[in-house]
Amino acid sequence: MANPSQYATEHHDQFLQELISFLKIPSVSTQPERKNDVRKAAEWLRERCIQVGMSRVELFETEGHPIVYAEWLGAGADKPTVLVYGHYDVQPAQKDDGWDTDDPFVPEIRDGNIIARGATDDKGQLFLHLKAFEAFMKTTGAFPVNIKILLEGEEEDSSRNLPAFLKQHRELLDADLALISDTAMFNANIPAIPYGLRGLLICELIVEGPKNDLHSGMYGGAVANPIHVLSRILASMHDDYGRVTVEGFYDDVRELSSDERAQLARIPYGEEELRKETGVSASWGDTQYTIVERMGARPTIDMTSFKGGLLGDGIKNIIPQKAWGHLTCRLVPYQNPHKIFELLQKHIERHSPPSVKVTLKKYSADEAVLIDPRVAPMQKAVDAFKAVYREEPLFTLVGGSIPIVKWLVDDFNIPVVLMGFGLPDDNLHGPNEKFSIEQFRLGIQTLIKYYESLAE
Structure with missing residues (x-):
C-alpha cells in the first residue's frame, strides 16, 4: 500500500482538478452581489471536508459570511492538536483590471501555473492541508495529530466577524498550535518562515467642498477644489526620501536588532528583484533601510484608492463637491493603530484649509505580531522544508497582515506557524494571480512531513 507521500504524488492530477473547481467560485466577500457565491464556496469546502474523512464538519453562521469548521480528534490525548486556519474569500477581479485570461474565475493552466483569482490567496494554499489530510486517511486510516480546521469567508474584509466567533467558541478551538498557509517563499528554491506580520489600519479620508459640483469656469479660483486639497494632504505625509512626516508616527517603532538585520x-532580494517583480524603474523609500527591511520591518502610509470628479468616461469641467479615498497604514510591533489614527487626525487638521470639511473615518485597526522562531513547532517547520526543498528556510518579517495571527498569539496563547508556499510574483490581489503547480505539489509533501514530525 502507498504511503501518504506516494498517494499525494499518484493523485496529483485529481487534486489539481478539484482545486480548479474551487477556484471557479467567485467568492468575493466585499461585494454584496457575490453573497451567494461566498456561501457556495463555504458549502463546497464543507463537502470536501466530509469527503476527506473529517469526523465533524459544520457551517457556522455569522452576521456576514459563514465559517467552515471541521475536526478529526482520533490521534488521542497524547498527541498535539493543530488548529489550521485559512480563508476561502478572495479579492474582487474583472478582466478589465489587466487579466490576460478571459475570466479571472475561469482558471487557466499556463507555463506551469494555475491562473485564477484566489489561486495563491488563499484557496490554493488552504487546500494543501485538506489534501495532506486525505493522503494520510486514505493510506493509514488515521492522521498523526489531532486537527481542527477553521476556514473563514471574510479575511479580505478585515475578518470583521471572526473575533466574536473566536470568543464565543474558545473551547471548541482550543489547540496546542496554529498552522497557516497564506504567505510566500523568497523564490521557488528558498523557503521562508515568517516570524512577524505588520499590523493594518484602514481609514477613509473625505474632503467636502461646495454643496454640489460647480462649473469650473464660473467658480475656479474662488472655491477650493476638494481634489486639490486631498492631494495636498496626501503629499504632506511623506518627505522627498519616503519618510513619513506625520508627527509621532515613528515614536513607538520597534527597531531591528543587529542579528535580525544580518538574518x-x-x-536574496534587492533592487533587481524588485524591479523585475513589479515593473517599476527604481525602488522608493527610506534608503537607511534595505528593501527587505522596508517591506516588512518599517511602517508605511499609502493611499489605496482616490476618487473625485467625473468617475466614468468623458470630460466634465467641474469643481467636484467632494474627493475621497482609502488610506492604509502598515504598522510594526509596538505601534498602536488607535494612537496612529489620532496622530493622522491631528496631521490632517493641520494641513486642511478652512474652506473645506475634512473627515477621517476608521474602518479597522489590527496590531502587528511577533512570533518566537525558537519554539519547537517553528523548528519542526524548518526541518520539514529542508526535507522537501533540500534548502534551509530563512526567517523573515512579512509586510502583509493576517488579523487572526495576533488574536491567536495573544488570546489563545499558542504559537502560530506560518508555512506559505506562494511565490513573490504570484500577483495576489492583482491581475493574473497564479499558483505554481510545482509549489502546489511540494506544499502537500512538505505538510505531510510537518504533520508527521509533530507527532514525534
Whole structure:
C-alpha cells in the first residue's frame, strides 16, 4: 500500500482538478452581489471536508459570511492538536483590471501555473492541508495529530466577524498550535518562515467642498477644489526620501536588532528583484533601510484608492463637491493603530484649509505580531522544508497582515506557524494571480512531513 507521500504524488492530477473547481467560485466577500457565491464556496469546502474523512464538519453562521469548521480528534490525548486556519474569500477581479485570461474565475493552466483569482490567496494554499489530510486517511486510516480546521469567508474584509466567533467558541478551538498557509517563499528554491506580520489600519479620508459640483469656469479660483486639497494632504505625509512626516508616527517603532538585520540581509532580494517583480524603474523609500527591511520591518502610509470628479468616461469641467479615498497604514510591533489614527487626525487638521470639511473615518485597526522562531513547532517547520526543498528556510518579517495571527498569539496563547508556499510574483490581489503547480505539489509533501514530525 502507498504511503501518504506516494498517494499525494499518484493523485496529483485529481487534486489539481478539484482545486480548479474551487477556484471557479467567485467568492468575493466585499461585494454584496457575490453573497451567494461566498456561501457556495463555504458549502463546497464543507463537502470536501466530509469527503476527506473529517469526523465533524459544520457551517457556522455569522452576521456576514459563514465559517467552515471541521475536526478529526482520533490521534488521542497524547498527541498535539493543530488548529489550521485559512480563508476561502478572495479579492474582487474583472478582466478589465489587466487579466490576460478571459475570466479571472475561469482558471487557466499556463507555463506551469494555475491562473485564477484566489489561486495563491488563499484557496490554493488552504487546500494543501485538506489534501495532506486525505493522503494520510486514505493510506493509514488515521492522521498523526489531532486537527481542527477553521476556514473563514471574510479575511479580505478585515475578518470583521471572526473575533466574536473566536470568543464565543474558545473551547471548541482550543489547540496546542496554529498552522497557516497564506504567505510566500523568497523564490521557488528558498523557503521562508515568517516570524512577524505588520499590523493594518484602514481609514477613509473625505474632503467636502461646495454643496454640489460647480462649473469650473464660473467658480475656479474662488472655491477650493476638494481634489486639490486631498492631494495636498496626501503629499504632506511623506518627505522627498519616503519618510513619513506625520508627527509621532515613528515614536513607538520597534527597531531591528543587529542579528535580525544580518538574518534579513541573507534574503536574496534587492533592487533587481524588485524591479523585475513589479515593473517599476527604481525602488522608493527610506534608503537607511534595505528593501527587505522596508517591506516588512518599517511602517508605511499609502493611499489605496482616490476618487473625485467625473468617475466614468468623458470630460466634465467641474469643481467636484467632494474627493475621497482609502488610506492604509502598515504598522510594526509596538505601534498602536488607535494612537496612529489620532496622530493622522491631528496631521490632517493641520494641513486642511478652512474652506473645506475634512473627515477621517476608521474602518479597522489590527496590531502587528511577533512570533518566537525558537519554539519547537517553528523548528519542526524548518526541518520539514529542508526535507522537501533540500534548502534551509530563512526567517523573515512579512509586510502583509493576517488579523487572526495576533488574536491567536495573544488570546489563545499558542504559537502560530506560518508555512506559505506562494511565490513573490504570484500577483495576489492583482491581475493574473497564479499558483505554481510545482509549489502546489511540494506544499502537500512538505505538510505531510510537518504533520508527521509533530507527532514525534
